[in-house]
Amino acid sequence: MFVPSEHWYPVLQSRELGRKPLGVERFGRRLVFWRTEDGRAHAHPDRCPHLGAQLSRGAVDRDCLSCPFHGFAFDAQGQCRRIPAIGRQGKIPKGMALEAFAVREAHGLLWLWWGAPREVYPELPFFPELDDGWRYGTETVEWPVHYTRAIENQLDVAHLPFVHRTTIGAGGRSLVEGPYIESDDHGIRVWVTNAADVGQSPRTLAELATAAAGAPPGLHFRFPALWLLNLGERQKNMIAFVPVNESTTRYYLRFYHRVRNPLLARPLEFIMGLSNRFILNQDRRVVVTQTPRDSAHAEQDRLIGADRAIIEFRRWHRHMRDMPPAPIAMPATER
Known part of the structure; x- marks a missing residue:
């Protein structure tokens, strides 16, 4: 149900994981995260x-994660x-081990490698x-939607005057010029203009490409789950999309x-957080109604030119789903 690709996915905010084990659902699996004494996450x-038994109900003891049921202790x-x-002299069975996922921490997020282990990540x-x-404030929400629909909603440049007509879509700018997109192995960059339709002909993609030269994209999606x-x-x-399970996606909206002045920054972050939540909630009312849940199975969708970014995302997503898993080079525990 999730992309069987070789990618780092954001799964938690760093501040969500302290010294106690934390149990969460990600990719439809129940996982436990914890930190060793050096602060590294596992x-x-x-x-x-x-x-x-759930290990997340246990404790961290001497750089080991201990089970609350019988005290079994596991290292990183x-x-x-x-x-x-079995006592200190007892022989521990070889099969008494846990799968260990590769984890990294950066940009205030915890990242988990979803795919076959590699020698070099x-x-x-x-x-x-x-x-x-940069400073940032974060809003956290969860939607009952598949992560593909959540991502495509943020790549959709034609819905603004309808879904957001009282906020960012005010003015009835329903004519979409473009979008002009560029994509590579890292992601999709989008340049677009929305205008009021007074009967004019929109600019061609060639004209939009010329206008985009040297200008930063309005939207930028980094594979597999980051949007700017x-x-x-x-x-x-910025949004980090976190796949919880087949019917739930968590958003870290920053x-x-x-x-720089905290006396000004904190009120700004609070106000923008409220605004972003309100605007995102306007999307939610529609996205939760889309069928099928996973857009990879939406062969009946009839896409238009304004959906170029969505089309490109689906092309990449389909390609990654069809890729065979990479050969296992070494245990994921070798960090």
Whole structure:
């Protein structure tokens, strides 16, 4: 049900994981995240291999994750280090181990590698323009939708005057010029203009390409799950889409800005957070009604030119679904 591709996915905000184990559902699986004493994050299935208890209800003890049921202790690589019932001299069975996922932490997010383990992992996907000099406030929401529909909603440039007619779509600008898009192995960049329809002919893609040269895209999607809206040189919105299960997607919606004074920055983040939540909720009312849930199965959809970014996303998504998994080079526990 999820893309069987080789990618880093954002799965949590860093601040959500403290010293206690945290159990969450991601990709339709129950996972446990925890930190060792050095602060590094680790992830495993949230199930003790002994009798199936949730490890997230246990504790971290001497850089091991201990099961609350019988005290079995597992290290960051998933190896069982203690079974109290057999004593210190007892021999731990070889099969008493946990799967360990590759985890990274950057940009205030925890990232999990979803795919076959690799000897060398690629860099994390992010937007380099957000690396330095920015503050941000985050809103967290969950929708009962498949992550493909959540992403496509943010690549849809034709719905604004209808879904958002009282907010960002005010003015009835229903004529879509473009979008002109560029894509590569990293993502999709979108340039578009929405105008009031007074009978004019929209600009051609060649004209839009000329206008886009040297200009930052209005929308930028980084595979597999990051979206950026360019509000200007000093303000941007970003969404990290987190697949929870087949019918749920979590949004980490961030408002980035360059206001350094905290007395001004915090009220700005609060106001923009409320605004972004309200606008996103306008989308929600429609997106939850789309069928089928997973757009990979929406062969009956009839797309138009204004859907070029969605078409490109579906092309990439279909390609990644059809790719065979990479050969396993080494255990995922080798970080």
